[in-house]
Amino acid sequence: MEEILIELHLCKKIHTSEGDEILDVKIEIPRLGFITLFGKSGVGKTTLLRMIAGLTQPDSGYIKVGTEVWFDHARKINIKPQCRNIGFVFQDYSLFPNMTVKEHLLYASQDKETRYISELLDVFHLKGLCNRKPGRLSGGQQQRLAVARALARKPRILLLDEPLSALDSETRQTLQHEIMLAHRNFQATTLLVSHDLNEVVKLSDFVYVIDGGKVQSQGKPVEIFRNSTIGTDLQLVGIVIKIEDNVLTVSINNTITKIVTTPDKLKDLNINDRILITAKTMDPLIRKLTENEAY
Amino acid sequence: MNEAFLQTFWISIKLASLTTISLFCVGIPIAWFLTYSSFRLKIVLQAFVSMPLVLPPSVLGFYLLLAFSPNFWFGNFFSHYLNIHLAFSFPGILIGSIIFNVPFMVNSIQTGFSNLPVSLKDASYTLGKSSMTTLRRVLLPNIKPALLTGVCLTFAHTIGEFGVILMIGGNIPGKTRVASLAVYDEVQALNFDLANKYALFLCGFSFLILLVIYGVNREFLKWKRF
Numbered sequence: 322m323e324e325i326l327i328e329l330h331l332c333k334k335i336h337t338s339e340g341d342e343i344l345d346v347k348i349e350i351p352r353l354g355f356i357t358l359f360g361k362s363g364v365g366k367t368t369l370l371r372m373i374a375g376l377t378q379p380d381s382g383y384i385k386v387g388t389e390v391w392f393d394h395a396r397k398i399n400i401k402p403q404c405r406n407i408g409f410v411f412q413d414y415s416l417f418p419n420m421t422v423k424e425h426l427l428y429a430s431q432d433k434e435t436r437y438i439s440e441l442l443d444v445f446h447l448k449g450l451c452n453r454k455p456g457r458l459s460g461g462q463q464q465r466l467a468v469a470r471a472l473a474r475k476p477r478i479l480l481l482d483e484p485l486s487a488l489d490s491e492t493r494q495t496l497q498h499e500i501m502l503a504h505r506n507f508q509a510t511t512l513l514v515s516h517d518l519n520e521v522v523k524l525s526d527f528v529y530v531i532d533g534g535k536v537q538s539q540g541k542p543v544e545i546f547r548n549s550t551i552g553t554d555l556q557l558v559g560i561v562i563k564i565e566d567n568v569l570t571v572s573i574n575n576t577i578t579k580i581v582t583t584p585d586k587l588k589d590l591n592i593n594d595r596i597l598i599t600a601k602t603m604d605p606l607i608r609k610l611t612e613n614e615a616y
Numbered sequence: 617m618n619e620a621f622l623q624t625f626w627i628s629i630k631l632a633s634l635t636t637i638s639l640f641c642v643g644i645p646i647a648w649f650l651t652y653s654s655f656r657l658k659i660v661l662q663a664f665v666s667m668p669l670v671l672p673p674s675v676l677g678f679y680l681l682l683a684f685s686p687n688f689w690f691g692n693f694f695s696h697y698l699n700i701h702l703a704f705s706f707p708g709i710l711i712g713s714i715i716f717n718v719p720f721m722v723n724s725i726q727t728g729f730s731n732l733p734v735s736l737k738d739a740s741y742t743l744g745k746s747s748m749t750t751l752r753r754v755l756l757p758n759i760k761p762a763l764l765t766g767v768c769l770t771f772a773h774t775i776g777e778f779g780v781i782l783m784i785g786g787n788i789p790g791k792t793r794v795a796s797l798a799v800y801d802e803v804q805a806l807n808f809d810l811a812n813k814y815a816l817f818l819c820g821f822s823f824l825i826l827l828v829i830y831g832v833n834r835e836f837l838k839w840k841r842f
Contacts, residue, residue, distance in 0.1 A: 374742055402741040402742055403741055403744045406744075408742070411735050411739060415733060415735035415736055417736060419754070428745075429743045470743070474744060
């Protein structure tokens with residue numbers, strides 16, 4: 322039986338696009354787990370993360386972390402965010418414009434241990450950028466700095482609020498890998514908010530699906546998404562560019578592909594339609610890409 | 617004549633410097649409170665802060681004069697315990713000018729705080745930093761142009777103040793006569809040359825201050841980009 326680190330049950334009235342809604346969520350997070358809160362935008366995932374961090378006050382409920390109580394409405398306990406040992410990566414990174422990369426880590430670090438800071442700089446490939454301010458970093462570098470800064474405090478819990486949503490898919494893939502490594506190397510129990518299915522399946526070992534203010538389902542990502550989108554078929558979304566007899570020209574992720582099919586499958590399609598292409602994945606051709614190949 | 621001219625300017629500059637320093641210290645906590653506090657009645661404080669912008673200086677001067685009277689607790693406190701007579705004295709015009717310039721300092725700093733993303737403060741809190749450390753290390757360094765604007769506007773506006781100082785200071789040479797009052801005085805006495813000297817000096821001074829604000833802010837924007 323895994324040891325539970327965080328146990329919470331929180332209620333909060335939130336404003337959604339469909340009017341006011343009560344967010345009422347109960348979750349448990351095992352020590353050193355990588356948990357994802359999955360759901361559409363606006364369902365209150367970020368609010369939940371902010372409540373754990375102490376940045377937003379819940380209407381009722383409790384948060385227990387190990388033997389400590391961080392919040393308990395009934396007992397009027399509400400520990401300040403400063404006293405909750407967490408690392409928070411904001412969606413917009415919230416880097417300090419006046420500080421260089423190194424100053425960020427020194428500011429965040431409690432004991433100013435230079436060996437640890439230097440390790441963080443190494444792991445997140447920031448060593449050569451020590452004296453740069455956030456304004457001179459690329460999106461990916463800013464994101465790395467945001468995670469490194471959150472880890473500099475040596476937090477027990479790492480909270481990631483859609484940290485990769487603003488990045489292109491290539492950078493996202495690299496950073497997913499780095500977040501995974503950081504989670505393992507720095508031994509932080511991690512809670513990720515995401516609405517990217519790939520990310521959830523790749524990173525987390527447990528997922529809570531939140532919708533309508535409640536946890537709709539929970540379990541291992543592969544089990545949860547088995548019936549919806551994970552399967553033995555390859556599914557791609559594309560945009561129709563050209564239709565000629567039995568040849569369909571489609572743009573998939575900015576790559577133009579010609580698909581040969583029977584004319585009856587094309588009769589309802591028009592130019593610029595978004596289409597879902599499903600292909601069987603029994604024994605397809607697979608080849609490893611070299612580093613120089615741009616895909 | 618030359619000595620009186622310098623003395624008048626010295627009083628103007630002394631008044632403006634002390635007003636600016638006092639307001640800088642008081643303005644930062646007030647602006648911080650007005651930006652970040654969730655206290656419901658803070659709009660009342662906001663309205664008070666902005667009052668001097670819409671009130672005629674004579675109204676403010678009139679009430680200050682009443683407050684400075686030894687018959688009132690405020691004036692009585694100063695004269696009885698600190699042996700300072702506020703009406704028609706330098707400490708009096710200093711208090712008047714601090715109150716009159718509150719909006720110039722507070723509103724500038726408040727605009728600076730409001731333009732920063734709230735998540736900067738949140739990020740610093742999640743790193744375990746107190747609100748004082750956050751203010752000193754994160755918030756203030758990122759609103760330098762707003763701080764500079766507040767300082768320069770307060771200083772320049774004090775130099776150009778007229779109504780309140782006239783009401784509560786009484787235009788006493790060597791004590792409460794400032795440059796802006798001297799212009800008026802010399803015109804009344806038909807000393808147009810001297811009035812012109814004061815006026816020209818005030819024009820040049822104000823221009824210089826505005827030049828500093830715009831120049832430094834432009835440099836800061838460049839610095840922020842790289």
